[in-house]
Amino acid sequence: MLVTSGAARPLAPPIEPADSPQVCSSLPGTEALAESAPRFVIVGEIHGTDQVPRLFGDIACVVARRRSVIVALEFDERSDEDVAHFLASPGDDAAVSRLLRSDIWARDMADGRSSIAMLTLLRRLRDWRAAGRVVEVHGTQPRVSGRLDQHYYELAMADRWASLADTHPNSVVLILVGSLHARLVRQPGMMFAPAASHLLPTDVVSLQSEPATGSAWNCQQDGCAPHPLAGKGTHKPAYIRVLPTITDGFNGVFSVGTSLTASAPAIETVGAR
Known part of the structure; x- marks a missing residue:
C-alpha cells in the first residue's frame, strides 16, 4: 500500500503541458537529429541525475514531431504491462500510485533508474502518447539468471532493441541506457x-x-x-552533436549545459510502500 507522510500532496510534482517550450526544448542539434535520425538513437547516461532524463525527454519530444517514436528505457523487460497501463491512464495520482507499486521502483539497489526524474519522464511520455506523438514505451533490461558472462546480458539487451525495430520498422527507437551499454565498440580493457x-x-x-x-x-x-x-572544467551550453566518426566508443555527444544534480528514488521521494 502506498502512503505519503505529512499533509496531503500530489504523488508526483506537477509538470508543464507537453507542448510547453519549458519541457520540450529544441536544443542546438536536436532538429538536425530528428531530420536524419537512423533506426536507433541512444543516449548513454550516468544513472541518477535530474538533467539527463529531461534532455532525453526533450529529444523524444522533438523527434516525435517528425517521426514515429518507440522509447526504450532501462527498466526490467517485465515492466511493460505496468508502464503501458500508466501511459493509457489519465496520469492522475491514482495512476501514479499504481505505477509506483510496480517492481520498477522497488529496486534493492536504487541506482537512478528508479529516480524521481525517471518518473517525471514517464509522465511527459504519457502526455505525448496521448497526443499521438509517442507510440510505445518499453523496458529493455533483460531478465537473465546471472550464470553466464556479461557478454550474454549485453547481447540480450541488443536483441530487445532489435526486436522493437523489427516490429516497428517505420519508427525511430529512442534508447536511454547506462553509458556502459551504449558504446558502439568494445574499448581496450x-x-x-x-x-x-x-x-x-x-x-x-x-x-x-x-x-x-x-x-x-x-x-x-x-x-x-x-x-x-569526477568531471572538471567549464560547462558548455546545452547541445547535441553527431560526430563524423566513432570517438571513445560513441558517434555523438551532448551537454546538458549545467552541473548534474542527483535525483533520489521516486519511491522515497513520492511515497513508501
Missing part, C-alpha cells in the same frame, strides 16, 4: 562487447555526455546515495 556494439553501426547514433560535474544518485561501497562526479 573491456571484458565484454557492449549492447550497442551488436547493432549495425550505420543504424545507430549513440550519444555520450560531455565530462560531467555535480552529483548522481548511485550505489557505491558506502551505499546508495548522492555521489560526486
Whole structure:
C-alpha cells in the first residue's frame, strides 16, 4: 500500500503541458537529429541525475514531431504491462500510485533508474502518447539468471532493441541506457562487447555526455546515495552533436549545459510502500 507522510500532496510534482517550450526544448542539434535520425538513437547516461532524463525527454519530444517514436528505457523487460497501463491512464495520482507499486521502483539497489526524474519522464511520455506523438514505451533490461558472462546480458539487451525495430520498422527507437551499454565498440580493457556494439553501426547514433560535474544518485561501497562526479572544467551550453566518426566508443555527444544534480528514488521521494 502506498502512503505519503505529512499533509496531503500530489504523488508526483506537477509538470508543464507537453507542448510547453519549458519541457520540450529544441536544443542546438536536436532538429538536425530528428531530420536524419537512423533506426536507433541512444543516449548513454550516468544513472541518477535530474538533467539527463529531461534532455532525453526533450529529444523524444522533438523527434516525435517528425517521426514515429518507440522509447526504450532501462527498466526490467517485465515492466511493460505496468508502464503501458500508466501511459493509457489519465496520469492522475491514482495512476501514479499504481505505477509506483510496480517492481520498477522497488529496486534493492536504487541506482537512478528508479529516480524521481525517471518518473517525471514517464509522465511527459504519457502526455505525448496521448497526443499521438509517442507510440510505445518499453523496458529493455533483460531478465537473465546471472550464470553466464556479461557478454550474454549485453547481447540480450541488443536483441530487445532489435526486436522493437523489427516490429516497428517505420519508427525511430529512442534508447536511454547506462553509458556502459551504449558504446558502439568494445574499448581496450573491456571484458565484454557492449549492447550497442551488436547493432549495425550505420543504424545507430549513440550519444555520450560531455565530462560531467555535480552529483548522481548511485550505489557505491558506502551505499546508495548522492555521489560526486569526477568531471572538471567549464560547462558548455546545452547541445547535441553527431560526430563524423566513432570517438571513445560513441558517434555523438551532448551537454546538458549545467552541473548534474542527483535525483533520489521516486519511491522515497513520492511515497513508501
